[in-house]
Amino acid sequence: MKKVLIIANLFHASPRIPGLTSYLPEFGWEATVITPPINTDDAKKLGLLPRFFTKTKIVEAPYRGDVLWPIRKMMKIMGFKRERSLTEQLKEKFGDKSKKGLIDKLLLLYQSIFGFPDTEKLWLKPALRKAGEILEKERYNAVLSSSPYPTSHLIAKKIKKEFNMPWIADFRDPWSQNHNYPYGPIRKFLDTKLEKKTIKNADAIDAASSGYAEKQQKLHQKSVSVITNGFDPEYLENTPVPLTNKFTITYTGTIYIGKQDPEKIFIAIKGLISKNKINPDHIEIRFYGLQQYWLKKLIMKHSLEEVIKQYGVISRFESLQKQKESQLLLLLNWEDQKERGVYPLKLFEYLCSLRPIIASGGFPKDDIEKVLYETKAGISAHTIEEIEAALLNYYEEYKLTGKVPYHPDLKEINRYSYREMANQFADLLNEMTK
Secondary structure (H helix, E strand, C coil), X not given: CEEEEEECCHHHHCCXXXXXXXXXXXXXXXXXXXXXXXXXXXXXXXXXXHHHHHXXXXXXXXXXXXXXXXXXXXXXXXXXCCCCCHHHHHHHHCCCCCCCCHHHHHHHHHHHHHCCCCCCHHHHHHHHHHHHHHHHHCCCCEEEEEECCCHHHHHHHHHHHHHCCCEEEEECCCCCCCCCCCCCHHHHHHHHHHHHHHHCCCCEEEECCHHHHHHHHHHHCCCEEECCCCECHHHHHCCCCCCCCXXXXXXXXXXXXXXXXXXXXXXXXXXXXXXXXXXXXXXXXXEECCCCHHHHHHHHHCCCCCCEEEEECCCHHHHHHHHHCCCEEEEECCCCCCCCCCCCHHHHHHHHHCCCEEEECCCCCCHHHHHHHHHCCEEEECCHHHHHHHHHHHXXXXXXXXXXXXXXXXXXHHHHEHHHHXXXXXXXXXXXXX
């Protein structure tokens, strides 16, 4: 059995890396993951399955925290809650009700200056020490680093140089070419320069979507493999969850302001209710994730407080249960003509929930539409009129039998399992180390 050393902050690299290492041994590779400390509560929130802990050697590299830890410590003393968004709590305290107001800009400026190349940079030295201890005692065939955040790639670069090991740079998300890049042009110039300098040392590069791969290939002038995110096949084998009685539409996770547009579906729902085509007592739209004041305002704007609810943050396991019990799953497509290759991690979680998906917004013929078509897992509805028509069709089917029917192509869906992802990574590792 060959061995790969993986540098990944599991708080940010989950579920991709746990999914990978859970199935790599089936293809001849054992993985050791160097990560910041993970306790039982963290494992539950991240949705880490027992299989991950039995198939993976985990080495913890403690550190003080990201560059925001002094602010978090001060906020904790002031009574702020850890489980809620720091930004949103500050905005509430100072009466900032805008989507991107002064608080957002100040925190972003702080991160831009003190968080270069990323907010996890303080983890670099502790992780390198742990890697050195491991590699002095044991032989590994390769090192793999996974982002977010780029600090993982900086660590792997140093390991490759010191121990002369083949290195795969795995990009779940791009670095300087990120579709959700938050900083200004000066910081982007510095990020791009550092990325090119760092990644030129990698023996192989992979990205989580064809769109990401095209960007990386153009920047680094190297071949880039596409290995998408996925889902754990164990979830497909679980006992089915009873569906909700209501026509329930569920969204789980983050909404990226300015990049995704929930208002399109709000307008469509409001239109169907006002035309008496949907009974508001029969429908509920549920959002699970950080509670956002701007989203609350948007719900109020369309007088949909009785229909649309924000339920706050839940664990990954709870999130999967909420998805499985839903009549319909909502995916907010990316509202950027230039970014048609964005695969949200949510798409793959939704696939393993085995419930129909409606991808609202975005543009025709993107990668998400292709996946939904091939798997028969749902539809893309780009305009408000298309969203209205799709919702009405689903609702009328629900009224007939009490549930929205679902007839996916399971063979196609299984192409996106972590087992298949591990197989692809094993092929890349074998090619790189032969």
